[in-house]
Amino acid sequence: MTFGGFVVLTLVIGDRSYSTWSLRPWLALEQSGIPFQERRLTFADPAFKSRVGSLSPSGRIPVLIDGDLTIWDSLAIVEYLAERHPDKQLWPADVAARAVARSMCAEMHSGFSVLRSHLTMNFTAQFPAGTGRNVRVDEEIARILAMWSDARARFGSGGPFLFGAFSIADAFFAPVAQRFAGYDVALPAAAQAYVDLLLGLPAMKRWAAAARAEHVFYPPDEPYRTDVSQFPPRLG
Secondary structure, three states: OEEOOEEOEEEEEOOOOOOHHHHHHHHHHHHHOOOEEEEEOOOOOOOHHHHHHOOOOOOOOOEEEEOOEEEOOHHHHHHHHHHHOHHHOOOOOOHHHHHHHHHHHHHHHHOOHHHHHHOOOOOOOOOOOOOOOOHHHHHHHHHHHHHHHHHHHHHOOOOOEOEEEOOHHHHHHHHHHHHHHHOOOOOOHHHHHHHHHHHHOHHHHHHHHHHHHHOOOOHHHOOOOOOOOOOOOOOO
């Protein structure tokens, strides 16, 4: 899409309540103020696979479209944004901090499969404490908290985020913050403050409100309820 002679980025996302992968680049774009338009494809659409397949060679979302160029992986998307908009400082400026931030994002991108399976992201329900928890989930939660603590202790003195100023790392852990809140996970004070910070961002509040407004219920991503009314919505 062009606007005023300039090509405007298009981010193709999934249902906001469930799509952690969509939230990450969307939040990076929103927080950095990079102009873009969004296009949503719902997982509940029987034609979802064919629709996303026409846009992405991987057949998955999110997808970033920049003119004739298509980028089809969340980590690749944010790396592209950082390169295309160096003035936005989406990665920390310090070499060591940037290396750690990239390591954390890569670990989040490829790991934590147990937490993903048992504490699925959801913006439309507040689950009772303990839902989905087991020893392996708790191990992965502990690993995430250790990364947060280490990053903030070593590189976060210049601001409230993991590396001081907002970065891609914060965007990548935003879905985790929603999981912790939605499943009432008890956290140390510093970690809880960070979760509250992320969920309190105006962009995150807009995403959450839009997720609730979609009124989408997708059973494969709802292991703890059989219908949309089984648990009350999270209004925070």
